[in-house]
Amino acid sequence: MTMAKKLVIIDTDCGIDDAQAIMMALAAPNIQILGITCVFGNAAVENVCQNVLRVLSVCEQEGIPVFRGSGGPLLGDSNSCSDHFGSDGLGDVLEDRDPQWEEKIQREHAVNAMIRLVSENQNQVSLVALGPLTNLALAVRLDPCFPQKLKDLYIMGGNMEGKGNVTICAEFNFATDPESAYIVLEEFLCPTYLASWEYSCRNALTWEFFEELINQDAPAARFMKTITSKCWAYSKEAMMNKRDVYFGPGFVSYDAYAMAACINGSVVTESIECPVRVELxxxxxxxxxxxxxxxxxxxxxxxxxxxxCDVAKFGQLLMESLRQPRNK
Structure with missing residues (x-):
């Protein structure tokens, strides 16, 4: 008998680490991606949509529907997109943008699609949130029963010890839309797993591993090598005065940690079960x-x-993620 696949929706602000996480899900034999919903964050939502389409194209998985979602936070300035992964979110190295990309995006809004897909598959869908939580907050406002229809929720975001990466005390995804993060962590009562900034950094891989990862002989690995080639966030030297101050040297693919937990729960070896709240x-x-x-x-x-985290298992999932497409 073949095992039933785990149904997943990925909500993403597709920067380089989101691309890595999406490819990890595409490579996982136990995962069926129902749809990918886009949100602003690492780049404007229009760039995010194009980035997702590019990742699916590289992996020859263009049948997965992609939905455009929120272009800004619930409150305040919507021009807070990060340049962490370049202005386009994928390292500012890709020149052959698809002029027809909008025709490949579904007409349905991401939030409506999220609600519909979860309602059609109640208590079967794992939602993996890799960007600001704006789409999720809007989903619970449109359908207050949305969280209880989910199987579970995996979030890359937040912090455990008040260490921040965009402000002194806050992590990027939560700092970009604190109200949405607050709503999600107060109102989503489904089983929720949080891969925080500190968790990602404390379970870093070596820069030698990163070199081995991107130098594999496969289209996805070559794509990752290209988009990280000029990005300071993937520079060992640039990180010395940023992340390394707190955690020491290492390669960190943030969003991949949340995705790995969804794909294989045994990757997580310890967690803290407790209530949390986002400061507004x-x-x-x-x-x-x-x-x-x-x-x-x-x-x-x-x-x-x-x-x-079991770093060896996590590293294996990363390695597999860049050996795509499978039929090559």
Missing amino acids: QGTMCRGMMALDRTNALKKSHSVFVLSK
């Missing part, structure tokens, strides 16, 4: 995630904050 106030702490390990908030709902 303050000049330094807005967007920070607080862990309530003493139940001070008296919340009824806990989440799993991932803390330790």
Whole structure:
């Protein structure tokens, strides 16, 4: 008997690490991607849509539907896109953009598609959120029952110890739309797994591994080598004064950690089960995630904050992800 595949929706602001995570899901034999929903973040949502289409094309998986979603946060400035992965989200090295890309995007809005796909497959869909949580917050506002129809939720975002990567105390995805992060972590009562910034950084791989990863002989590996070639976020030297200050040297593909947890739960070896809350106030702490390990908030709902990872298994999933397409 063949095992039933795990049904997955990927919500993404497709930068380089999102591309890596999507390819990890495409390579996983136990995963069926129902759709990919796009949100602003690493780039404007129009670039995000094009980036997703490019990844699917490289992996020869263009049958997966792609939906355009939110172009800005629930509140405030929508011009907060990061240049972490270049202005286009994929390292500013790809010149042959598809002029017909909009025709390949579904007409249905990402949030409506998310609600529909989950309603059609109740309690069977794992949602993997790799960008700001705006689409998810809108989904629960349009359909308050949406979270209880999910099987589970995997989020790359937030932080455990008040260490930030875009502000002193907040991680990028949560800092970009704190209200949406707050809504999701208060109202999504399905099993929720959080791959925080610190979790990703503490379970880094070596830069030697990264070289081996991108120098494999396959189209996906060559694509990854190209898009990381001029990106400071994939430079060992550039990271010395940023991430390395907190965590020491290492290669980190942030979004891939959330995806790996979804694909194979045994990749996660330790987690902290506790309530959490996103801070919405303050000049330094807005967007920070607080862990309530003493139940001070008296919340009824806990989440799993991932803390330790089987780095060997994770590395194997990364290696497999760049050996695509399969028929080559």
